[in-house]
Structure formats: structure tokens, C-alpha cells
Amino acid sequence: MTQGHTSEMPKMPDSMRLQACIPADPGRLPLLRSMAAALAIALDFDLDTMSDMRMAVDELGSTVVTRARPGSTVTCTFVAVDAVVSVTAVATLRSDEPVDRGSFGWMVLTTLASDVTAEIRTVGGEPELTMSLNVQPPRADR
Amino acid sequence: MTDSDDDYAAAEALFDELSSLEKGDPRRVAVRDQLVTLHLPVAQHIAAKFSGRGEPGDDLQQVATVGLINAVDRYDPSRGIAFLAYAVPTMMGEVRRYFRDSTWSVRLPRRLSELHQALGRASRELSQQLGSAPTPSQLAHHLGVGVEEVQEALQAGQSYRAASLDEPGGDDAAGALTDRIGEPDHELDLVEHRAVLAPALARIPERERAILAMRFFEHMTQTQIAERVGLSQMHVSRLLSRTLEQLREQLTTADDSTDE
Numbered sequence: 001m002t003q004g005h006t007s008e009m010p011k012m013p014d015s016m017r018l019q020a021c022i023p024a025d026p027g028r029l030p031l032l033r034s035m036a037a038a039l040a041i042a043l044d045f046d047l048d049t050m051s052d053m054r055m056a057v058d059e060l061g062s063t064v065v066t067r068a069r070p071g072s073t074v075t076c077t078f079v080a081v082d083a084v085v086s087v088t089a090v091a092t093l094r095s096d097e098p099v100d101r102g103s104f105g106w107m108v109l110t111t112l113a114s115d116v117t118a119e120i121r122t123v124g125g126e127p128e129l130t131m132s133l134n135v136q137p138p139r140a141d142r
Numbered sequence: 143m144t145d146s147d148d149d150y151a152a153a154e155a156l157f158d159e160l161s162s163l164e165k166g167d168p169r170r171v172a173v174r175d176q177l178v179t180l181h182l183p184v185a186q187h188i189a190a191k192f193s194g195r196g197e198p199g200d201d202l203q204q205v206a207t208v209g210l211i212n213a214v215d216r217y218d219p220s221r222g223i224a225f226l227a228y229a230v231p232t233m234m235g236e237v238r239r240y241f242r243d244s245t246w247s248v249r250l251p252r253r254l255s256e257l258h259q260a261l262g263r264a265s266r267e268l269s270q271q272l273g274s275a276p277t278p279s280q281l282a283h284h285l286g287v288g289v290e291e292v293q294e295a296l297q298a299g300q301s302y303r304a305a306s307l308d309e310p311g312g313d314d315a316a317g318a319l320t321d322r323i324g325e326p327d328h329e330l331d332l333v334e335h336r337a338v339l340a341p342a343l344a345r346i347p348e349r350e351r352a353i354l355a356m357r358f359f360e361h362m363t364q365t366q367i368a369e370r371v372g373l374s375q376m377h378v379s380r381l382l383s384r385t386l387e388q389l390r391e392q393l394t395t396a397d398d399s400t401d402e
Contacts, residue, residue: 041278041293047265048275048364050296051379055386062390104339104393108386111358138274 018078024068024091032061032076039078039085040135049137056112056133057087063105063118064089064131067097087113088132096120096127109133153180157219177214178207181229185210188233202237204372209236257295260285262374275365275375299376342392350385357382 018035022028036057040050061076068074068091076089099118100106109116113133120127160173185206193202213229264284268276278296282289343351353371356362364382368375 038297041296044277044279044289046275046277046280047375047379051364051375051382055383058383059386059390062394066394104389108358111361137277 015082016078016080020076021073022065022076024065024070024072024074026062026065029058029061029065033058035076035078036087039080043080043083043085045083045137049135052112053085053135056109056135059105059108059112060087060089060131060133063099063109064091064129067091067093067095067099067129069094069126084134084136086132086134088130090128090130092123093120093127093129096122099129099131149180153177153225154219156180157217157225161219174214178211181210181214181225182207184226184229185233188230188237192237201374201377202240205237205240206233209233212236254295254298257285257287257291258299261292261295261299262376265375266368269365269369269375275363339389339393342389345392346385346388350381353378353381354385354389 016039018039020031020035022031033054036054037050040053045053057076061074064074064076072092074089074091076087079086079088098120101118106116113135115132115134117133118129118131120129122128156173156177160170160177163170163173186203188209189203189206192206209232210229213225213232216232217225217228219225261281264281265276268280268284272280276284278292279289282292285292343354346354349371353367356367356370357364362370364378365375368378371378373381
């Protein structure tokens with residue numbers, strides 16, 4: 001009897017893009033968390049995916065922010081295409097030490113999200129970290 | 143002889159046995175479990191009484207059970223008080239504490255906080271029907287309210303302060319609870335850097351650790367975990383986020399101090 005389509009559900013545009021530029025301060029991470037939650041709600045993700053996405057963004061944000069050079073800005077972009085959300089965070093680092101793929105944090109990320117990447121490039125003589133991941137509800141899986 | 147007389151005699155015999163056993167005796171666990179199981183209907187009754195609708199929420203029942211486990215652990219038969227006379231106030235105290243602690247940290251319009259509670263109930267029902275967690279539009283349809291209202295309530299739920307059960311290290315009951323659930327033997331050791339992880343994990347209450355392991359090692363969904371441990375999905379979600387946050391804080395500190 002319950003098929004989740006109601007007439008009042010607004011038709012989502014095919015793509016959306018949200019961006020936040022926050023200081024490299026862990027105290028600002030709740031902003032990213034709220035954005036993630038708001039986007040998941042707007043995309044009508046199921047409650048499990050919604051919560052996974054929020055935790056994944058929290059972990060991603062925290063990984064980037066704690067490595068970022070103090071006083072720098074972390075840019076976080078959410079791109080939603082259909083039911084897939086790609087989250088990318090970019091920051092200038094304190095050091096070019098790579099993100100540890102054997103860590104618990106990495107395991108958390110790869111459990112909660114797919115296509116997790118972390119790349120460090122030199123930009124203008126400084127190491128810059130780009131981390132990204134994708135989140136999508138299980139239905140959207142083939 | 144009535145059933146309750148039988149139960150009473152059985153409980154008395156079990157408490158005698160429990161007090162005769164040495165601290166480390168493995169038999170203690172079994173006796174304790176029997177005592178908890180025997181009195182579970184009392185915990186359910188108390189939960190039902192407080193829920194005000196005859197059908198206690200899972201969380202409430204869980205909280206009353208925690209009170210029961212505490213009572214079993216702390217009851218001293220030599221003091222000459224009947225177990226129930228001791229246990230009932232303990233269980234009620236636990237339930238009251240739950241209500242006191244689960245207030246909204248931000249004052250919400252009554253409509254929203256009521257809707258948020260209804261969402262918890264609806265999400266349980268729908269998860270069972272669908273076999274997975276529902277979406278906001280499915281919740282709205284199920285409850286017969288607008289999607290926007292549901293979205294608003296979910297967003298507001300972000301500021302919901304976790305209930306007392308969520309408080310870390312609040313009491314030893316959290317451990318007792320996972321004993322009852324039967325914590326599976328997880329491969330927490332398999333993660334690299336377990337030297338860093340182990341002390342951090344040791345500071346996480348047992349139940350939270352079990353939930354963490356179910357999500358990240360057994361790859362269960364939150365809805366499946368909720369079903370296994372008898373909490374709501376929203377409660378599991380709050381516990382998981384908070385546990386991760388604690389771990390992150392501790393691991394970051396550890397990283398900084400080893401600075402490899």
C-alpha cells in the first residue's frame with residue numbers, strides 16, 4: 001500500500017551544487033554536517049543513507065581540516081547528479097604526508113561511501129589535498 | 143500455587159545461587175541472564191506504563207531493561223528486602239532519567255517534536271515492511287502528512303540531544319546490555335594501527351563498541367543494527383555519529399603525540 005510517491009514531492013532538478021568555504025577549524029565542521037544532512041533530506045535519501053552521508057562528510061571534513069595549514073580555507077563541494085552525491089574537499093596542507101589508507105578513518109570512509117580518493121599535488125609550491133567520495137542510496141545501485 | 147509464586151521462588155533460588163558463586167565464575171553470567179529474563183515482563187510493564195499508549199517504544203523498553211539489569215547486579219538478598227521492591231524503583235528511576243535527559247536542546251514547536259516522535263515509530267514500521275530504511279517521502283505518505291513537514295522535522299531532529307542511554311560512561315549498564323545482546327567476537331584487531339585504535343576503543347562503552355563493529359566490520363546497515371540491539375534507527379544513528387566523533391578526537395590526539 002505504501003509506495004513512496006506522493007504528488008506533492010517536488011521534482012528534483014537533475015543536478016545541484018552546494019559549496020562551502022570554511023576556515024580550517026574543527027569547530028566549523030558542523031556546518032558541513034548540516035549541509036550534508038540537508039542535501040540528503042532534499043534528495044529524499046532513505047534514513048540509513050542520510051545518516052551514512054552525514055557521517056562520511058564528517059569524517060572527510062575532519063580528515064582534511066586537521067591536515068590543513070592553520071589559517072587556511074577548506075573548500076567543500078557537494079554535487080548531486082540524479083541520486084548520486086559527490087563530495088570533494090580541498091585544502092592546503094601543513095605537510096605532504098599522504099593520507100593513511102590503513103587507518104581506521106579510511107575504513108570508516110570506505111564503509112560509508114564509495115570511490116573514496118585522496119590526492120596530494122603541489123600547487124604554487126605548497127602541498128594541496130583533494131579528497132572526494134560518492135554517496136548514493138542502495139536503490140540507485142544497479 | 144500461582145505462576146508468580148513460582149517465579150518468586152525461582153528468583154529467590156537464583157539470587158541465592160548468584161551470591162554463592164565466586165566473582166569470576168562463568169556460571170554467574172547464566173544465572174544473571176536467567177534473573178533478567180525472569181523479570182523482563184516487569185520491565186515491559188513499567189515501560190508500557192510510561193509510554194502512555196500501552197505499546198512501549200523500543201527505546202523505553204530498553205531503558206527499563208537497563209534498570210532491571212542494574213537492579214539484578216546491585217541487589218543484595220541478605221538485606222531482607224524483596225527483589226521487586228528494590229527493582230521497581232530502580233527501573234522507574236532509569237526511565238525517568240531517560241525522559242529528563244531526552245529533552246530537546248533547542249526548544250521546538252510542539253508540532254515538530256511530536257512529528258519527530260511519530261517519525262521514529264513510522265520508520266520502525268516501514269523498515270519492517272520494506273526491509274530497508276524509509277525515505278522522507280515514504281514516511282510522509284505513511285503518516286499522511288506533507289513531505290515538507292517531514293523534511294523539516296528531520297532537519298530539526300539534528301538538534302535533538304541524545305538520551306541518557308547515549309551518554310558515554312554514564313553507568314556500567316551499557317556493558318551489561320551488550321552482555322545480554324551477546325557481543326559478537328569482532329575483528330576489531332584486524333585494523334592496522336590497532337596499537338593506536340585499541341586504547342581509544344577501550345574508552346568507548348561496550349554497547350557503542352558493539353554497534354560500531356556491526357556497522358564497520360560486519361557491514362550491517364543501521365536499520366539491521368537497530369533491529370538486532372532493539373533500539374530505533376535514529377538512536378543507532380546518533381550513537382554511531384557520536385562514537386566516531388569520540389574516536390576521532392582521541393585518535394587525533396594520539397597522532398599528534400606520536401607524530402610519525
